[in-house]
Amino acid sequence: MLITINFDDIYEPASLSDDFSQMSFNAPQFDGSDLELLVTITQHHDEQLLGVYNLAFGPKEENGEPDDQIRLKHQNIDKVFSTIILNALSFLQLNPELKIGIDGSDDLRARLYHGMFKSNREYLQESVLAIGVDWYVRIFRDYTYEQDEIGNFIARPRPEPFNYERENRDLYRYYMLRLK
Amino acid sequence: MNQRLQQKIEQYKQVASSKAAVVRSVADMHSRRSDSLGSVIRSKKDADVFMSELESIIKRNK
Numbered sequence: 001m002l003i004t005i006n007f008d009d010i011y012e013p014a015s016l017s018d019d020f021s022q023m024s025f026n027a028p029q030f031d032g033s034d035l036e037l038l039v040t041i042t043q044h045h046d047e048q049l050l051g052v053y054n055l056a057f058g059p060k061e062e063n064g065e066p067d068d069q070i071r072l073k074h075q076n077i078d079k080v081f082s083t084i085i086l087n088a089l090s091f092l093q094l095n096p097e098l099k100i101g102i103d104g105s106d107d108l109r110a111r112l113y114h115g116m117f118k119s120n121r122e123y124l125q126e127s128v129l130a131i132g133v134d135w136y137v138r139i140f141r142d143y144t145y146e147q148d149e150i151g152n153f154i155a156r157p158r159p160e161p162f163n164y165e166r167e168n169r170d171l172y173r174y175y176m177l178r179l180k
Numbered sequence: 181m182n183q184r185l186q187q188k189i190e191q192y193k194q195v196a197s198s199k200a201a202v203v204r205s206v207a208d209m210h211s212r213r214s215d216s217l218g219s220v221i222r223s224k225k226d227a228d229v230f231m232s233e234l235e236s237i238i239k240r241n242k
Contacts, residue, residue, distance in 0.1 A: 007185070007188040007192075008188075010192070012195055012196075012199055012200070013195070013196045013199070013200040014200060014201065015200050015201040015202070015203045016196045016200040016201075016202065016203065017202070017203050017204055017205040017206070017207075018202070018205060019205045019207055021205045021206045021207035022203050022204065022205065022206045023196075023200070023203075024203075040206050041206070041207065042206050042207065042209045042210060042211045043207070043208070043209065043210045043211065044210070044211060044215075044217070044218065045210055045211045045212070045213060045214045045215065045218050046214070046217075046218045046221050046227065047210060048221065048224055048227035048228075049217070049218075049221065049227055049230070049231065050231065051231075052217075052231075052234075053207075054211040054215060056211070063212075065212065065213075086188060086189070086192055087192075089185065089189065090189045090192060090193065091207075093186075093189055095207075099234065099238075101215070101217060103215035103216050103217065104216070105215065105216055126182040126185075127182050127185045129237075129238065129241050129242075131234070131237060133217065135220055154222075155220045156220060156226065156229075156230075157217060157220050157221070157226075157230050158233065159230070159233050159234050159237055160237065161237055161240075161241055173216055173217075174215075174216055174217045176234075178238060180241070180242055
C-alpha cells in the first residue's frame, strides 16, 4: 500500500495537549462510521533509552491508551498518516533532541511504515531524518553464533540512515524519525 | 527544518488552538507496553551502544 503524505490535507484535531504528546481526531471508516483515533507520544518503555519516544495510535482502550494492534479500514489512509506525522513533527519541533520510534511489530505494519518513508522521501527528506533498525547476531571467529544460556541467538539492534534502495520486502525491524 | 514544514506546523497549531479541546500532556509517561526494540535491549550496555550508534548517525546526517 502506498501512502502519500500531504500536510495540506489533514484531519482537524478533536483534542490536543500543549506539547503535541497527546491528540485525537476523527477518521472516517469504510463502513461509513467516524472513529476517534488517539495518538500518543510517550517515553520508551525501556528507561535506558533516554530521548527515545514511542508513537502509538488507534482507538482509545479502556485503560486510556491507544489500541495500536487493531486492524482498521480508513477511508483515507493518506490523510490519517499525514495528520499523525504532522503532529509528531510538531512534537519534535518543540523537542528537537528527541527521537520518535515506530514499531514494525508485524510485517503489515512494517511494510506500511517502510513504504511511507520510501514513497515520501522527497517530501520529508529536507526536514526529517528517517532511521531504520535491523537486528544482528554476532558471528565468532569459529563461525558459531552468539547465543544465550539456553541456546537462543542474541540479537542486537543496529540503526542506520534509512536506505531508500531497500525494497518493501526487505523491511527493517524498527523505524525512527528525528528532525534534521 | 525547512520553511514549508515550519509553516504547516504553525497552521496546524492555529487550527488546533481554536478548535481542539485541550488535554493533558503524556510526554512524561513511559509507554506501558514494551516493543520490539525493547526486546533486544538486554542490558544498560546494550542501551548505551545503541544510543551511541544512533547519536553518531544523527550527527553525520544533520
